[in-house]
Amino acid sequence: ETGVTQTPRHLVMGMTNKKSLKCEQHLGHNAMYWYKQSAKKPLELMFVYNFKEQTENNSVPSRFSPECPNSSHLFLHLHTLQPEDSALYLCASSQEMASGNTIYFGEGSWLTVV
Amino acid sequence: GQQLNQSPQSMFIQEGEDVSMNCTSSSIFNTWLWYKQDPGEGPVLLIALYKAGELTSNGRLTAQFGITRKDSFLNISASIPSDVGIYFCAGITSGTYKYIFGTGTRLKVLA
Numbered sequence: 001e002t003g004v005t006q007t008p009r010h011l012v013m014g015m016t017n018k019k020s021l022k023c024e025q026h027l028g029h030n031a032m033y034w035y036k037q038s039a040k041k042p043l044e045l046m047f048v049y050n051f052k053e054q055t056e057n058n059s060v061p062s063r064f065s066p067e068c069p070n071s072s073h074l075f076l077h078l079h080t081l082q083p084e085d086s087a088l089y090l091c092a093s094s095q096e097m098a099s100g101n102t103i104y105f106g107e108g109s110w111l112t113v114v
Numbered sequence: 115g116q117q118l119n120q121s122p123q124s125m126f127i128q129e130g131e132d133v134s135m136n137c138t139s140s141s142i143f144n145t146w147l148w149y150k151q152d153p154g155e156g157p158v159l160l161i162a163l164y165k166a167g168e169l170t171s172n173g174r175l176t177a178q179f180g181i182t183r184k185d186s187f188l189n190i191s192a193s194i195p196s197d198v199g200i201y202f203c204a205g206i207t208s209g210t211y212k213y214i215f216g217t218g219t220r221l222k223v224l225a
Contacts (some may be wrong), residue, residue, distance in 0.1 A: 002158060004156075025155075042214075042215040042216065044119070045212055048211070056212075077153050088156075090156050090157070099145060099207065099208050099210055100164060100206070101211075102147060102162050103147070103159075103204070104159060105156040105157045105158070108156040112152070
């Protein structure tokens with residue numbers, strides 16, 4: 001139990017579906033992140049939120065839309081995805097958005113796009 | 115861009131053996147993190163290192179922050195079957211918030 005909870009753990013969706021991934025952290029952290037993990041590739045940072053404000057969009061396609069209603073919750077809205085978007089999506093949080101802050105990950109949401 | 119090389123990519127060892135893996139960077143880091151990821155799960159933090167030369171243990175795991183600040187290693191002593199998984203390093207430079215991740219070392223322990 002890392003204090004970062006993701007739902008659903010597994011999701012299969014068609015290319016025309018609209019779905020959302022949810023993340024909740026119970027650590028009192030101020031920064032939250034979405035990462036994408038594909039086979040044999042390093043973790044890719046997608047989005048960063050600091051005190052609910054988006055501070056980073058790492059050239060992510062618009063079919064991925066993040067939402068951060070408060071410092072404890074983070075969503076990733078998915079729409080018209082492609083099969084190559086199938087991956088493990090990891091939510092993470094840290095106390096502050098700064099060097100030296102340890103990042104804690106959730107269990108991940110396995111996404112399969114068919 | 116910054117690169118982080120992690121080696122070896124995979125290891126097969128006998129139960130009871132010691133394991134060593136390392137990460138090297140083209141940049142100077144001021145924080146190194148080591149994670150373990152089990153199949154179907156997210157990475158779990160093992161050890162965090164914050165200054166050059168630092169040597170930190172967590173049970174049978176020991177990690178060191180290299181003196182040059184461009185490398186770090188993780189040792190596992192007396193491996194057991196539950197050590198199986200993928201071990202990742204991550205590093206970050208001063209003045210930024212983006213961690214750079216290694217590609218992982220896949221460890222398999224043979225009983």
